[in-house]
Amino acid sequence: MSKSHMLALFTDFDEASxxxxxxxxxxxxxxxxxxxxxxxxxxxxxxxxxxxxRPVYVxxxxxxxxxxxxxxGFTFISSSQATFLLQPKGGKPVIPIPPDMVLTYELFILFxxxxxxxxxFIGAKLPMKRHKLYNARVSEDxxxxxxxxxxxxxxxxxxxxxxxxxxxxxxxGSK
Amino acid sequence: MINTFEERDVAVEKRFIxxxxxxxxDIAWAQINKDVLKSLERxxxxxxxxxxxxxxxxxxxxxxxIYQYQTGMGVANLDNPHVWGLYIGTFIFWIxxxxxxxxxxxxxxxxxxxxxxxxxxxxxxxxxxSLMTAGLFVMVHLGRVWQFYYVVAYPNERWxxxxxxxxxxxxxxxxxxxxxxxxxxxxxxxxPDLAICRDNATGFRKSFYxxxxxGWMGTDRQWANxxxxxLTVACFLxxxxxxxxxxxxxxxxxxxxxxxxxxxxPPYFVAGALYSGCAAIITLFIVLRYVFRFEEYMTMPIxxxxxxxxxxxxxxxTYLNLVEYSSTWYGDDMYAKQALIxxxxxxxxxxxxxxxxxxxxxxxxxxxxxxxxNIPAMLVISILLNVGMWLERWMIVSPxxxxxxxxWTWDHDQWPSLVQWGIVAGSFGWFNMLFMLxxxxxxxxxxxxxxxxxxxxxxxRKGTEDATQINPELAVExxxxx
Numbered sequence: 012m013s014k015s016h017m018l019a020l021f022t023d024f025d026e027a028s029x030x031x032x033x034x035x036x037x038x039x040x041x042x043x044x045x046x047x048x049x050x051x052x053x054x055x056x057x058x059x060x061x062x063x064x065r066p067v068y069v070x071x072x073x074x075x076x077x078x079x080x081x082x083x084g085f086t087f088i089s090s091s092q093a094t095f096l097l098q099p100k101g102g103k104p105v106i107p108i109p110p111d112m113v114l115t116y117e118l119f120i121l122f123x124x125x126x127x128x129x130x131x132f133i134g135a136k137l138p139m140k141r142h143k144l145y146n147a148r149v150s151e152d153x154x155x156x157x158x159x160x161x162x163x164x165x166x167x168x169x170x171x172x173x174x175x176x177x178x179x180x181x182x183x184g185s186k
Numbered sequence: 187m188i189n190t191f192e193e194r195d196v197a198v199e200k201r202f203i204x205x206x207x208x209x210x211x212d213i214a215w216a217q218i219n220k221d222v223l224k225s226l227e228r229x230x231x232x233x234x235x236x237x238x239x240x241x242x243x244x245x246x247x248x249x250x251x252i253y254q255y256q257t258g259m260g261v262a263n264l265d266n267p268h269v270w271g272l273y274i275g276t277f278i279f280w281i282x283x284x285x286x287x288x289x290x291x292x293x294x295x296x297x298x299x300x301x302x303x304x305x306x307x308x309x310x311x312x313x314x315x316s317l318m319t320a321g322l323f324v325m326v327h328l329g330r331v332w333q334f335y336y337v338v339a340y341p342n343e344r345w346x347x348x349x350x351x352x353x354x355x356x357x358x359x360x361x362x363x364x365x366x367x368x369x370x371x372x373x374x375x376x377x378p379d380l381a382i383c384r385d386n387a388t389g390f391r392k393s394f395y396x397x398x399x400x401g402w403m404g405t406d407r408q409w410a411n412x413x414x415x416x417l418t419v420a421c422f423l424x425x426x427x428x429x430x431x432x433x434x435x436x437x438x439x440x441x442x443x444x445x446x447x448x449x450x451x452p453p454y455f456v457a458g459a460l461y462s463g464c465a466a467i468i469t470l471f472i473v474l475r476y477v478f479r480f481e482e483y484m485t486m487p488i489x490x491x492x493x494x495x496x497x498x499x500x501x502x503x504t505y506l507n508l509v510e511y512s513s514t515w516y517g518d519d520m521y522a523k524q525a526l527i528x529x530x531x532x533x534x535x536x537x538x539x540x541x542x543x544x545x546x547x548x549x550x551x552x553x554x555x556x557x558x559x560n561i562p563a564m565l566v567i568s569i570l571l572n573v574g575m576w577l578e579r580w581m582i583v584s585p586x587x588x589x590x591x592x593x594w595t596w597d598h599d600q601w602p603s604l605v606q607w608g609i610v611a612g613s614f615g616w617f618n619m620l621f622m623l624x625x626x627x628x629x630x631x632x633x634x635x636x637x638x639x640x641x642x643x644x645x646x647r648k649g650t651e652d653a654t655q656i657n658p659e660l661a662v663e664x665x666x667x668x
Contacts, residue, residue: 052215052378053638054409062406069414088350110351113433114359120426121363124419128370131415135408137377138400145403147385150378152215152637157405 013162018144018181019172020153024055027154030175031061034158034168041161042168050145050155069130076126077119084118085111144181153178208301208487211644215637218483222379222629222636223386225478233477233622240618247612250605251326259329263603267587267595272606273327275580276613279462280320281361281434282455282575286463287313287368288427291375292420300642301491303635304483308474308625309467310372315620317365319613324358326609353436360430367426371419377402378412378634431455443586444521445529448513454506461503461545462575464496468568470621472561474630483631486559493558496571500549507546521591528589529581533599538581544574 021027027049035044047062049055059065089106131137142157149155158168165182172180254261264271287310294302325331349355381402384395402408432452439451448454471492475484514526529538548570557563588599624630 049406050404051406051409052404053634053641054413056410056413059406059410065407065410067410067414069411069418073418092350107351110356113356113429114350116429117356117359117363117426120367120422120429124363124367124370124422127415127418127422128374131374131411132400134411137402137408139403141401141403149404150382150385151219 019177020179041164046159048157050149072130073127077123080122081119085115240615243615250608268600275583277323278579280316282459282462283316284313285459292423303639307632308630313368360433445525457503461499465568465571490558497552504546529585534585541577
C-alpha cells in the first residue's frame with residue numbers, strides 16, 4: 012500500500028490537541044500514531060506527550076562527553092607532565108593533583124558541552140532537508156500536524172481534521 | 187484592613203491582576219515576528235552613528251597596537267614593576283562583562299524567571315563579544331604576541347615546556363572553554379529564530395539563514411531535543427562562569443604581590459562580574475530599545491526588574507569589598523595593609539575613592555522606583571556603574587604594582603601612556619562594533635521565547651479571568667473583569 016503525507020494547519024493548540032486525541036482513538040487502518048509529527052512555533056510538552064513516548068537521548072551524550080572530557084583531560088595533562096621525568100622538579104610531585112584538577116574540570120565541561128550539542132544534532136536529525144510539506148506559517152503562528160498514512164486512510168483523516176477546524180489541509184498532491 | 191484568610195487571598199489576587207505587565211499578552215505572534223524582523227532591516231539613524239563611532243574608536247586601538255607592536259612595550263609606558271597596567275585591568279573588566287549572558291540565560295532560565303526572555307539574547311551576545319575582547323588583551327599585554335601559544339596547554343613534543351601549574355594556562359583553557367561554550371549556547375538558542383528569518387528572507391539572506399538554521403522545522407522531536415540540550419548547556423555554563431572568574435582571581439592570588447590574598451577574592455571577582463554585566467545590560471537595553479523600536483518587548487517593568495537585580499548584586503559586591511578591606515585591616519599582613527593605605531591615600535587615591543563611590547553609593551539610587559522608571563537616569567546610572575567597575579579592576583592591578591613588597595617599586599609611578607588608553611578605547615569600539623553588527627544581522631530579541639511568554643501569560647490571565655467570574659470581589663474598577 013502506498014503512503015502519502017498530509018499537513019493540517021491549526022490556529023490554536025487546543026484544536027490541534029483535540030485532533031490528535033481523536034486521531035489516536037480512531038484506530039484507522041493504515042495509520043499509526045507514530046507517523047504523526049507536530050510542528051509548532053513554540054515548544055509545547057503537553058501536546059508532545061499526546062503523541063506518545065518519544066525518548067530523548069541527549070543526556071547520555073552529555074554523560075559520555077563529561078566523563079570523556081574529565082578522564083581524557085586528566086590523562087592528557089598528566090601524561091604530558093610525566094614526560095618531564097628527566098627534568099628536575101625540585102622535590103615537587105611530577106603530577107600535582109590540585110592544579111591538574113582545575114584543567115580537568117574545564118575539560119570536563121568543555122567536552123560535556125560539545126558532546127551534548129553533538130547529541131542534539133543527532134537526536135533532532137539536524138542538519139536536515141526540509142520536508143516538502145513544510146509551511147512557513149508554522150514558524151509564525153500556526154500549529155501543523157504532519158501525518159503519514161496509507162492512501163486509503165487519508166480521506167478519513169482529512170475529514171477528522173476538517174471537523175476540528177483545521178485552517179488548511181495540504182496534501183502531497185496539492186502542493 | 188485584612189481580617190481573614192479569604193480577604194488576604196483576594197488582595198493577593200487583585201495585586202496580581204493589576205500588576206504592571208512585563209509584556210502585553212495580546213500581541214499576535216505574527217506581529218512579534220514582524221517587529222523583530224524589522225530590526226534586521228531599518229534601524230534608527232542612531233544605529234549608524236554608534237556603529238561608525240565604534241569603528242573609528244576601533245581603528246584608533248588598531249593603530250596604537252600596530253605602533254606598540256613595531257616599537258616595543260616602552261611606548262605603552264609598561265616597565266617593571268608596572269607590567270600589567272590598564273591592559274590586564276581592562277581584561278578583567280571584559281571577562282566580568284561576559285557574565286551578564288550567563289546570568290540572564292542560564293541562571294534565570296533555571297529559575298524559570300520568564301521576564302528574561304525578551305532580553306537574554308543580546309545578553310548572550312554580550313558574553314561572546316566581551317570574551318572575544320578580553321582575549322585580545324591577553325595578547326596585547328604580552329608584547330611578544332607571536333609567543334602567545336606558550337600559554338596554551340598542549341603536549342610538549344616541541345619542548346616548549348607548558349607549565350600546567352600556572353594559572354595563566356588555566357586562564358587560557360577556562361576562557362577558551364567559556365568562549366566556545368557561550369558561542370554554542372548562543373547559536374543553539376537561536377536556531378528556531380534563524381528558521382523564522384529563513385522563512386521570511388529573500389536572496390542572499392535566505393541562503394545565509396537557510397545554512398545557519400540547519401533545516402529546523404519546529405517538529406516535536408526537534409523541540410524535545412532542543413529543550414533538554416538548552417537546559418543541559420545552561421547547567422554547564424553556570425559553574426563554568428564561576429570557574430572562569432575564580433581562575434582570573436587566582437591569577438592574582440597565587441602571585442607574591444601584596445593585597446591579593448584575601449580568601450574572598452574569587453567570589454568578590456564573580457560578584458563584580460555579575461554587577462558590571464547587569465549594568466551593561468541596562469545600558470544596551472536602553473540603546474536597543476530606542477534604536478530598534480523594541481518598546482513593546484523591552485518594557486519598563488523588565489527594565490525595573492533588571493535594575494532591582496543590579497541593585498541586589500551591587501550590595502553583594504559592596505559587602506565583599508568591605509570584607510576585603512576589613513580582612514586586610516585587621517589581618518597580620520603588613521604589606522597588604524600598606525597596599526590598602528596606599529590605595530586610599532597615594533597617587534591612585536582619587537580613582538580608588540571614585541570607584542567606591544560609583545560602585546557602592548550610586549547603586550542606592552536604584553532603590554527609588556521613580557529613578558528605575560526614568561530611562562535617561564537609568565542610562566546615566568548604568569554607565570556610571572560600569573565606570574566604577576572598570577576603575578575597580580584598574581585599582582586592583584596598578585596600585586599594587588606601585589606599592590609592592592620591595593621598596594624599589596615605590597618610586598615607579600608610571601601613568602598609562604596614550605597608547606594604553608588608545609588600545610583600551612579601541613576595545614570598547616571593537617565590542618560595540620561587533621555587538622551592533624550582531625543585532626543588525628541576527629534577531630536580538632528571541633521571537634519564539636517571547637511567543638512562549640505571551641502564550642503562558644495569556645493562559646494565566648485566562649485562568650484569573652475565570653476566577654474573577656467565580657469570585658466577583660476580585661473585579662474592581664479598572665481591572666480586567668470590570
